[in-house]
Amino acid sequence: MLGSLLAFLSVFAIWVERQALDTGEWVNTSGQLIQNSEIRTAVADYLVEQLYENVDVEKELEDILPGETKELAGPAAGGLRQVAGTGAEKVLETGTAQNLWETANRTAHDQLMAVLENKKEAVSTANGEVKLNLGSMLTNLAGQIGLAKNLAEKLPPDAGQITILKSEQLKTAQDVVVAIKGLALLLSIITFLVFGLAIYLTQDGRWVTVLFSGVALIVAGLLVVVLRHVAGGVVVGQLVEQQNVKPAAEAAWSIGTSLMVSIATTVIIVGVLFAAAGWLSSPTGAARGTRRVIAPALSRYLPYCYGGLVLILAIYLLTASGVGLRTFLTVVVIGGMAAFGLHELSKQTAEEFPGLTFDDVVAPTRKRIATAVSDANLGERASKLKLPEVKRPDVKRPSRTLGIPDVRRPSGRGRGRENPAQAMREEDARLSSLERLATLHEKGVLTDEEFAAEKARLVK
Numbered sequence: 138m139l140g141s142l143l144a145f146l147s148v149f150a151i152w153v154e155r156q157a158l159d160t161g162e163w164v165n166t167s168g169q170l171i172q173n174s175e176i177r178t179a180v181a182d183y184l185v186e187q188l189y190e191n192v193d194v195e196k197e198l199e200d201i202l203p204g205e206t207k208e209l210a211g212p213a214a215g216g217l218r219q220v221a222g223t224g225a226e227k228v229l230e231t232g233t234a235q236n237l238w239e240t241a242n243r244t245a246h247d248q249l250m251a252v253l254e255n256k257k258e259a260v261s262t263a264n265g266e267v268k269l270n271l272g273s274m275l276t277n278l279a280g281q282i283g284l285a286k287n288l289a290e291k292l293p294p295d296a297g298q299i300t301i302l303k304s305e306q307l308k309t310a311q312d313v314v315v316a317i318k319g320l321a322l323l324l325s326i327i328t329f330l331v332f333g334l335a336i337y338l339t340q341d342g343r344w345v346t347v348l349f350s351g352v353a354l355i356v357a358g359l360l361v362v363v364l365r366h367v368a369g370g371v372v373v374g375q376l377v378e379q380q381n382v383k384p385a386a387e388a389a390w391s392i393g394t395s396l397m398v399s400i401a402t403t404v405i406i407v408g409v410l411f412a413a414a415g416w417l418s419s420p421t422g423a424a425r426g427t428r429r430v431i432a433p434a435l436s437r438y439l440p441y442c443y444g445g446l447v448l449i450l451a452i453y454l455l456t457a458s459g460v461g462l463r464t465f466l467t468v469v470v471i472g473g474m475a476a477f478g479l480h481e482l483s484k485q486t487a488e489e490f491p492g493l494t495f496d497d498v499v500a501p502t503r504k505r506i507a508t509a510v511s512d513a514n515l516g517e518r519a520s521k522l523k524l525p526e527v528k529r530p531d532v533k534r535p536s537r538t539l540g541i542p543d544v545r546r547p548s549g550r551g552r553g554r555e556n557p558a559q560a561m562r563e564e565d566a567r568l569s570s571l572e573r574l575a576t577l578h579e580k581g582v583l584t585d586e587e588f589a590a591e592k593a594r595l596v597k
Contacts, residue, residue, distance in 0.1 A: 140331040141353035144404055147324040148361045151463070152397040154321040158253075160316060162284050162396070167242035169392050171235050176392075179385035180238075181225030184275055184297065189298040199347045226279065237274045245269040245301060252307060253314045271297035291529055322463040329470045332411075347478075350416025354408025361401040367392050407471065414478050418485060425489070432486040433495045446475055501579075570595055 154160050170176050228234050249267045275297040302310060339346040369390045377386045416423055435442070450472045452464065496563045571592065578588040 138353070138364070140328055140335065140350060141357045143324055143328040143331060144354055145360055147321070147328050148357070148400050148404060149399065150317060150324050151400050152394070154463075156393065156396050158250065158317070160243060160250060163246045164239055164243045166393060166396075168239055169234065169236045169395075170389060173228060173385075173388045173392065175384040177226050177229045177288035180271075183228055184271065186223050187271075187275055191293055227380045229274075229593040234274060234277060237277060238271075241270055241273065245330075249301060251304070253311050266304040267300070269299040269301055271299065285593050299311075313351055317399050322466070325463050325467045326470060329467070331476065333474055339485060343481075344415045344418040344420075346415075347418065348412055351408045351411030351413070351415060353413060356408075358401040358403075358405035358408060361404075362398060365397055365401075369394070400580050410475075414482075418482060420557065428482070428486045429490055429493065429499055432493045433498060435483040435486050436493075437481075442479055443476060446472060446479070498572040504576070510571075511569065 155161070156166065171180065229238075245267060252267055332353075336343060336346050369387065371385060373386045373390055377383050417427060437510065450468055454468060457464065572582070574588065574591055574595070577583050578585075583591070
């Protein structure tokens with residue numbers, strides 16, 4: 138239960154560290170935001186609103202229009218505002234506008250992290266603010282809809298700027314950043330150490346602890362997904378009052394928390410692996426049968442299994458994005474637990490099936506296939522001969538409800554006068570019954586005495 142709680146908290150700590158405090162991750166997320174149609178519409182409406190609030194568009198058009206057409210500047214400005222939103226969306230779809238958007242987000246995030254980590258003494262918690270500056274996008278939009286190219290000189294300094302963090306919030310934010318950075322690493326390692334300690338301390342029925350460790354991780358991951366959905370409704374409802382902006386806010390929440398879902402999914406996958414390992418070492422019949430199948434491979438290729446595990450973890454570390462100290466240590470801990478699990482599984486299978494070979498594993502299957510083929514051939518031969526139906530003679534002592542027909546060797550008297558085809562069929566049936574009897578004895582259904590008695594009855 139403690140491990141499940143720590144895993145639940147770890148997901149949020151890792152998400153905040155990577156999503157909010159990693160500039161590269163944030164720039165990548167901001168690129169996904171501007172590619173969403175709902176968010177593009179909201180940003181376009183904001184830019185148009187900022188343009189008309191900070192620029193006398195009517196006067197700008199009046200300067201552009203020649204002669205008597207200047208009188209049309211007023212109606213043209215009103216009409217232009219109606220179509221500017223659509224034009225702004227088209228502009229935001231261009232690579233130039235999206236590069237400006239990502240550049241503005243990168244600059245703002247760099248500034249944010251410099252303030253939160255106290256790297257710039259010039260910006261203090263007393264008078265510093267962090268803003269997202271969309272002024273360049275605003276100028277680009279004005280040029281695209283036909284306004285003057287020197288509009289940038291007429292825009293006030295605060296046009297198109299969105300405040301990310303206010304001065305009175307900086308000190309609290311700095312304290313939160315310090316706590317989050319420590320927790321993300323600490324919780325990730327402690328979570329798996331707690332599970333490892335629980336497994337180590339279990340003396341009897343260790344497979345149950347491993348199984349429920351997996352269940353705990355699965356539950357923690359699913360709770361994160363559920364809480365993300367519930368919190369999304371609360372956050373959007375509290376922060377957004379205008380109904381026309383809610384679709385964009387919901388899209389921003391979905392994209393911004395997609396990394397959280399990815400982390401929770403990883404936790405669930407690790408939980409499934411834990412649960413599978415617990416089941417595989419359990420005393421159930423299916424698990425024991427599985428261990429019997431893999432026993433020869435474990436005894437023969439265990440060093441290669443260790444090598445494959447190391448190779449998989451190395452490939453993950455080399456190909457994953459944003460691998461830091463926390464990710465590296467987490468992978469090392471999971472790899473160590475997986476190696477320990479392989480060792481224990483190999484030890485268990487060696488004790489249960491000493492000296493078992495691949496031939497021993499496939500022998501029963503091979504024998505069942507041979508029996509099935511023999512029965513099929515017998516049926517085919519019988520159908521070709523078109524033999525008449527033969528009634529079995531009544532016997533005084535029926536077989537022991539084993540599904541084995543009581544087929545006996547014909548007596549010597551009258552043997553020469555019997556139908557050869559019928560004799561061949563009865564002989565094949567007797568041999569088939571003996572094979573089935575041997576199979577039941579091999580599986581332990583019949584004791585040695587019962588097997589001997591039934592065999593003696595059939596060979597009379």
